[in-house]
Amino acid sequence: MFAFVARRAFSGAVLIASLTFLTFLVFNTIPTNPACLVVACGPHTTTDDAAIKAADHRLGIDRPVVVQYGKFVWRLVRHGSLGTSWTNDRKVGPQIAAALPVTASLVAGGMILMLALALAVGCFSALRPRSLPDRGLLAVSVIGIAVHPFVLGIGLRDLFARHLGTPSASYCPIRSSRVFSCAGLSSWAAHLAVPWIVFALLFLPLYMRLLRARLLETLNEPWISTARAKGASESRVLIRHALRNAIGPVLPLIAIDAGTALTAAIYIETVFGLPGLGHLAVQAFSGEAGGYDLPLTAALVTTVGAFVVVLNLLADIAGAWVDPRTRLLTNPKGITTMAITARPRVRLALGVVALVAVAFAAFQLGQSRTSAPRPAAEVRIFPMHLLDSFDLSKGVGPRAWLRTHVTKLEVQPHGWRVYASITNDTNRPIMIFQPDPSPYPVLYPHQGMSLVIAPSPKQLAAGRNQYTISSARLFTPAMPHALLAHTTWTGSFGGNDAVPRNRQIYVGFGTFSWNSQPQSVSTAHSITIP
Amino acid sequence: MSDVQPSSPGEWKLVWRRFRRDRVALGALVTLGAIVAACFVVEPLLEAVLGHDGSQPIPAAVDVNLNPVGPFSWATYIAPDGVPHRAFLLLGADGPLGRDELLRLLAGGRVSLEIALIATAVALGLGIVLGALAGYYGGVVDAIVSRLTELLMSFPLLLLMIAFGQTVAGRFQDITAHGLFPPGVLSVGVVIGVFCWFYPARLVRALVLSLKQEEFVEAARMIGASDVRIIRQHLAPHLAGPLIVWGTLVASGVIILEASLSVLNVGVRLGTASWGNLLASNWGTLLVFNPADVGVQYPKPPLLMVWPALMLFVTVLALAASGDGLRSALDPKERQ
Numbered sequence: 111m112f113a114f115v116a117r118r119a120f121s122g123a124v125l126i127a128s129l130t131f132l133t134f135l136v137f138n139t140i141p142t143n144p145a146c147l148v149v150a151c152g153p154h155t156t157t158d159d160a161a162i163k164a165a166d167h168r169l170g171i172d173r174p175v176v177v178q179y180g181k182f183v184w185r186l187v188r189h190g191s192l193g194t195s196w197t198n199d200r201k202v203g204p205q206i207a208a209a210l211p212v213t214a215s216l217v218a219g220g221m222i223l224m225l226a227l228a229l230a231v232g233c234f235s236a237l238r239p240r241s242l243p244d245r246g247l248l249a250v251s252v253i254g255i256a257v258h259p260f261v262l263g264i265g266l267r268d269l270f271a272r273h274l275g276t277p278s279a280s281y282c283p284i285r286s287s288r289v290f291s292c293a294g295l296s297s298w299a300a301h302l303a304v305p306w307i308v309f310a311l312l313f314l315p316l317y318m319r320l321l322r323a324r325l326l327e328t329l330n331e332p333w334i335s336t337a338r339a340k341g342a343s344e345s346r347v348l349i350r351h352a353l354r355n356a357i358g359p360v361l362p363l364i365a366i367d368a369g370t371a372l373t374a375a376i377y378i379e380t381v382f383g384l385p386g387l388g389h390l391a392v393q394a395f396s397g398e399a400g401g402y403d404l405p406l407t408a409a410l411v412t413t414v415g416a417f418v419v420v421l422n423l424l425a426d427i428a429g430a431w432v433d434p435r436t437r438l439l440t441n442p443k444g445i446t447t448m449a450i451t452a453r454p455r456v457r458l459a460l461g462v463v464a465l466v467a468v469a470f471a472a473f474q475l476g477q478s479r480t481s482a483p484r485p486a487a488e489v490r491i492f493p494m495h496l497l498d499s500f501d502l503s504k505g506v507g508p509r510a511w512l513r514t515h516v517t518k519l520e521v522q523p524h525g526w527r528v529y530a531s532i533t534n535d536t537n538r539p540i541m542i543f544q545p546d547p548s549p550y551p552v553l554y555p556h557q558g559m560s561l562v563i564a565p566s567p568k569q570l571a572a573g574r575n576q577y578t579i580s581s582a583r584l585f586t587p588a589m590p591h592a593l594l595a596h597t598t599w600t601g602s603f604g605g606n607d608a609v610p611r612n613r614q615i616y617v618g619f620g621t622f623s624w625n626s627q628p629q630s631v632s633t634a635h636s637i638t639i640p
Numbered sequence: 641m642s643d644v645q646p647s648s649p650g651e652w653k654l655v656w657r658r659f660r661r662d663r664v665a666l667g668a669l670v671t672l673g674a675i676v677a678a679c680f681v682v683e684p685l686l687e688a689v690l691g692h693d694g695s696q697p698i699p700a701a702v703d704v705n706l707n708p709v710g711p712f713s714w715a716t717y718i719a720p721d722g723v724p725h726r727a728f729l730l731l732g733a734d735g736p737l738g739r740d741e742l743l744r745l746l747a748g749g750r751v752s753l754e755i756a757l758i759a760t761a762v763a764l765g766l767g768i769v770l771g772a773l774a775g776y777y778g779g780v781v782d783a784i785v786s787r788l789t790e791l792l793m794s795f796p797l798l799l800l801m802i803a804f805g806q807t808v809a810g811r812f813q814d815i816t817a818h819g820l821f822p823p824g825v826l827s828v829g830v831v832i833g834v835f836c837w838f839y840p841a842r843l844v845r846a847l848v849l850s851l852k853q854e855e856f857v858e859a860a861r862m863i864g865a866s867d868v869r870i871i872r873q874h875l876a877p878h879l880a881g882p883l884i885v886w887g888t889l890v891a892s893g894v895i896i897l898e899a900s901l902s903v904l905n906v907g908v909r910l911g912t913a914s915w916g917n918l919l920a921s922n923w924g925t926l927l928v929f930n931p932a933d934v935g936v937q938y939p940k941p942p943l944l945m946v947w948p949a950l951m952l953f954v955t956v957l958a959l960a961a962s963g964d965g966l967r968s969a970l971d972p973k974e975r976q
Contacts, residue, residue: 121787245664256952259896316886319889359847362846
């Protein structure tokens, strides 16, 4: 038993090590600018190349992946520290420690609820297969996967909040703390009740169907007939003989689902506003400023990996207890080590793999030393004088003229900014429509303030005559909702996208209207960035 | 030529006979067929009849607040050839761009169903092979497959997806199998499949592990059957049932996952509609989720949220019910 646990602990450590190394490798493959998380970058700043280099050095990402990873492991083992977050400059360890109880409460409660439901419904269904109640329950259980987690979460949250008065969002710890306004066992459960239900519904269909299928199979086995023939009661047959056998393959699945549970937790915590690990994951992945938070992600991966390892161990032990056949696997002599040492070809293959890994690491080290320096974050300024006027009335009713004037275009590797003025030249107010808040790119001709980039000759040749729109996000001063009669907005707007060279570029001014016909306006002249 | 033996029906004929007796499963299969026909056959016909497709923006189908018009509306637009057309919008417009919601819903269903098919095939193929190998041979093979499964399952899927999308997805975007699929569908299907195989692998491994202790495997080995033959002829039929049930479930999970991928810029590009895209654009997305903001810019008509969710629900329900019917029709133990 001890040897078994020790071996699994070792393989667990290897699992966590490979998980975190994979995280570092993946992060160094994604083309992003983590420096932008700590120094201001983009069109409205004057951060130069040296400042970005200094920031890179401070974050340690100018070093090779292997060195970065070594530092991470050293910090973790020597100091027990997970590093400092890039996005909010706070220690990652306490953040994880604060979020862990929230997610643990959610996942544990949800799993228990789900298992209770799956066992009850699975037994109920398996005892009367193909009947109407069985069919009905199967159909209802599908809701958990047939409906998008957001739809399910928001729907249930609002339903319960409206009709039962449950608290619709936020978290309450069991023990009182300064962070949360409420505490106590009952309010903890009350706040988590609906998230638990959503969590259980998301996982219920799979487990319920698996249990039902396994139970149906088991109930047809000859030993069940034997047990019945010996006079065992129906409940004894079900619980002692059938269920114990059917639950075997289900246990490892629960342990394995601990990783998937984080993905489910991301959805549920987002909908219910719970400050858990999923919330941290969204924070780490959001990439708002052009980068992802590596220390936070590595810490999350480590935490979730540790849980998966421990739960797998527990599931294997429980599985061996429930199903004697799998006990063969828990041979204390160590199947894996024996199998490797007894086979020269396997040993050779493992040696080759190790050699390749070392060569890869050496290649990584050598390559990043000789890698070219980052291109200078220069600001290129194109003064211009583009005057346009637009008739918003489309030939009906009074003439409604809008005049625009572009004076300057600033282009940086990661952004752009347009200096312009918009004048309402009529004696009526003109409405300005803000761009669609959805994260999707907006299709021409409906757009907000933006750069409209014409298709390249190559794209045109391929028959793709689609204009790309780089929407503006930063307005100085803020864009009003309406332009009053005979007034002018003068200022600048900028976006975070790279501007391609040698392409026709139009300045999009957004969607305006004085009546019920919104109309998008962009310059008639194009600019080409050499 | 003396006496003619009465021919016994073949295996699949028997399966179909048993399946047909099950009214609910038959109804589900018909529903599924209707949805597939609507997406793959009716949608192109509708495009031809109505004269516009799902990506045609119709500015007049949007009011001053960028509110799309409701069901049963007519709107005029200038076609690319400069001729004004009157468009009939049965389900109204889809959002601030004023595109035909019905056509987008059906064309989106096509994309989602194609992705579900590809991803499920990839996941099941990988899972069955790896799971059966691990369960049957044990030892090193089992150790490698199990550790690989644990590694992939405990890694946040989202991060792998971001990495994939930022690095290589662009290169696979244009693989369309000679125009059989819209751009991006094949790559998204394969990506999802590659990240979903561990469920069937675990399932198959656990099943094979307990099945290989059974007498019939021992008997087969005793009469000299090879490993390949034992796996294919004796073990595989036992796996069909659970795997079909799982396959119907994953096909629906894939459609939902596809919605999450679109948000991360890994999924199907925006020009192409899919149920995931339609859902995400109305219910908000993971990385940009702020329910308070949704109603501020322009109120979303509730019906627009209902259509894709409803289509998804009906499809998954039909998939699950027909999968269940198929499972019991295939099950050798439910023959009598």
